[in-house]
Amino acid sequence: MSAEKFIAPVAEFRPGDIPYGKGLLLDLALIPGKLTATLMRQLVAVFGKPTTAEKAAQLSKIGGVLGLGVNSFLAWLFNRGWFRRLVGETGSEALAVGMVMAAIDKLYPTLTVSAQDTDLSDAVSNKAVDKLMAAIGKGGAVGSPELGSPELSSQLSGFPETQSSAFAPEESYAGPELGSPDLGSPEAEDPVQELENILAQKSQS
Amino acid sequence: MLPRVTPIVETADWAASKTKSINVRLTGYVTQIDVAVDLSVTAATSTATTTTDDPYKAMSALKFTASNAHDWISFTDGRQAYWLSYIKSQGNATVGSLPSAGSSGTVTLQFSVHPGNYFGKTDDLTRVIPLAGKTNVQFQVTWGAASAIGTGYTITDASLSIVVHRMILKEGESEADAFAPAKYMLVPRYIPVTYSIDGTYSNYTFIKNIPTGAYIRDVFLMVVDSSDVRSNSDVTKIQVSDNKGNTPVKWDSWTKLVNFIRSRFYLPSAPAGIGLLQFRDIEGKDYGLDMTAASEGDWKLEMSTGASGGKIYCIYEGADMVNINPTVVG
Numbered sequence: 451m452s453a454e455k456f457i458a459p460v461a462e463f464r465p466g467d468i469p470y471g472k473g474l475l476l477d478l479a480l481i482p483g484k485l486t487a488t489l490m491r492q493l494v495a496v497f498g499k500p501t502t503a504e505k506a507a508q509l510s511k512i513g514g515v516l517g518l519g520v521n522s523f524l525a526w527l528f529n530r531g532w533f534r535r536l537v538g539e540t541g542s543e544a545l546a547v548g549m550v551m552a553a554i555d556k557l558y559p560t561l562t563v564s565a566q567d568t569d570l571s572d573a574v575s576n577k578a579v580d581k582l583m584a585a586i587g588k589g590g591a592v593g594s595p596e597l598g599s600p601e602l603s604s605q606l607s608g609f610p611e612t613q614s615s616a617f618a619p620e621e622s623y624a625g626p627e628l629g630s631p632d633l634g635s636p637e638a639e640d641p642v643q644e645l646e647n648i649l650a651q652k653s654q655s
Numbered sequence: 656m657l658p659r660v661t662p663i664v665e666t667a668d669w670a671a672s673k674t675k676s677i678n679v680r681l682t683g684y685v686t687q688i689d690v691a692v693d694l695s696v697t698a699a700t701s702t703a704t705t706t707t708d709d710p711y712k713a714m715s716a717l718k719f720t721a722s723n724a725h726d727w728i729s730f731t732d733g734r735q736a737y738w739l740s741y742i743k744s745q746g747n748a749t750v751g752s753l754p755s756a757g758s759s760g761t762v763t764l765q766f767s768v769h770p771g772n773y774f775g776k777t778d779d780l781t782r783v784i785p786l787a788g789k790t791n792v793q794f795q796v797t798w799g800a801a802s803a804i805g806t807g808y809t810i811t812d813a814s815l816s817i818v819v820h821r822m823i824l825k826e827g828e829s830e831a832d833a834f835a836p837a838k839y840m841l842v843p844r845y846i847p848v849t850y851s852i853d854g855t856y857s858n859y860t861f862i863k864n865i866p867t868g869a870y871i872r873d874v875f876l877m878v879v880d881s882s883d884v885r886s887n888s889d890v891t892k893i894q895v896s897d898n899k900g901n902t903p904v905k906w907d908s909w910t911k912l913v914n915f916i917r918s919r920f921y922l923p924s925a926p927a928g929i930g931l932l933q934f935r936d937i938e939g940k941d942y943g944l945d946m947t948a949a950s951e952g953d954w955k956l957e958m959s960t961g962a963s964g965g966k967i968y969c970i971y972e973g974a975d976m977v978n979i980n981p982t983v984v985g
Contacts, residue, residue: 640940642870642940642942642945642976643940643941643942645837645838645839645841645976646772646781646841646940646941646942647941648836648837649780649781649834649837649840649841650772650773650781650941652780652834652837653771653772653773653776653778653779653780653781654773654776
């Protein structure tokens with residue numbers, strides 16, 4: 451039982467000698483091809499654990515090349531006798547061509563990706579992004595010394611508009627909760643600083 | 656008020672690994688103590704390589720205190736006293752040379768302890784130690800072992816003497832008059848703390864709380880490696896942070912801090928391992944940080960370390976605000 455008798459009529463659908471049928475078949479065949487190429491890229495990204503944009507770009511290239519290899523293998527597989535018998539000559543050829551087309555289509559952008567324009571959220575799965583964000587949140591080493599500093603951790607907790615809530619107001623440094631209600635007020639109203647001024651004045655006189 | 660410079664006749668003489676005291680039976684308000692030490696040292700034919708401050712290892716602790724009082728002055732290593740005085744006196748603390756191998760000699764050490772804000776002024780009232788009503792006022796020294804200076808050097812004798820600089824009330828003058836219009840005085844309290852470096856920490860993760868309960872003006876730091884030699888590489892970075900993650904004082908290089916201290920205090924050299932963080936840099940207050948009602952961890956020292964096994968000897972220069980007693984009259 452071959453699928454040829456269903457697929458061949460589709461492929462031969464050429465109204466006005468325009469190959470709509472073959473176009474449709476190839477388009478459908480592109481779907482699994484793109485799926486496997488994307489899947490390879492995602493798998494490499496997840497298992498490669500990118501923690502920097504540079505590494506993510508590198509993993510993207512590896513994923514692209516692997517995708518080409520896997521799709522080529524599948525294309526070869528789809529042209530084997532047993533598969534041809536199963537889906538028919540037209541179907542197997544369309545699938546093989548779709549695989550190769552998808553691999554080539556995906557290869558160029560993955561090979562030319564650079565660290566500068568790597569969007570980590572796109573290159574890795576959401577789970578990996580979550581882990582990466584958690585690592586940054588803990589102040590761990592994530593490639594850039596600044597990322598480990600408390601300031602950046604604080605910034606990550608909010609958008610620029612909300613940073614006023616992430617950072618304490620200036621007057622709260624060692625502030626009112628430390629028992630001196632006048633801290634943050636003009637210097638003359640700080641009784642301890644006032645005392646320092648008086649004692650300094652007496653020492654200098 | 657009138658200034659007085661009073662040498663104390665009593666001396667604290669050598670007794671290996673023992674604490675000896677000089678009784679200070681004086682009145683007034685102590686502003687500075689000059690300390691002089693004569694060490695008799697014998698050097699064997701083979702001696703260890705020494706650094707400038709090694710003779711100060713003869714003193715393992717120094718303290719100025721009284722019954723029922725905080726330690727006004729306190730050091731847990733003689734070298735702290737030398738280097739703190741070195742910083743404040745623009746490098747003019749004294750340390751004699753050790754005798755050469757196979758000979759004996761006297762090594763003279765001399766430094767000043769001045770808790771006030773103006774080191775050059777002995778009538779500096781910004782930090783004073785009131786002696787009225789205090790009992791057992793003593794300057795104490797804990798001598799180290801006879802071999803404390805280093806291999807091949809033996810301390811055979813030593814003597815420590817002090818000169819007390821103070822302000823006294825004129826006849827009939829009350830404490831309230833003398834300090835008017837101030838209603839309080841600031842009494843120094845040195846808080847010595849030693850942190851053992853137990854590993855290599857990056858990104859300022861070696862974290863220590865700044866002590867609470869006083870106004871903390873600054874912290875003096877002496878970093879030594881696992882061989883007890885001052886080092887610039889055992890602490891590599893340091894910052895002061897509050898409990899909200901703000902870091903108003905940050906040094907991304909310990910060496911930069913050491914060199915900065917040299918320029919800020921006009922020092923002739925930048926001694927390795929010696930640092931000073933002035934908390935005036937945080938809020939612009941002369942008294943530094945108000946930690947009187949703070950909780951542990953409100954302010955922290957956060958450091959990166961480059962090696963394990965060393966120590967950080969800290970002296971937090973704090974002060975307590977004490978009521979003026981109008982009944983004290985000269």
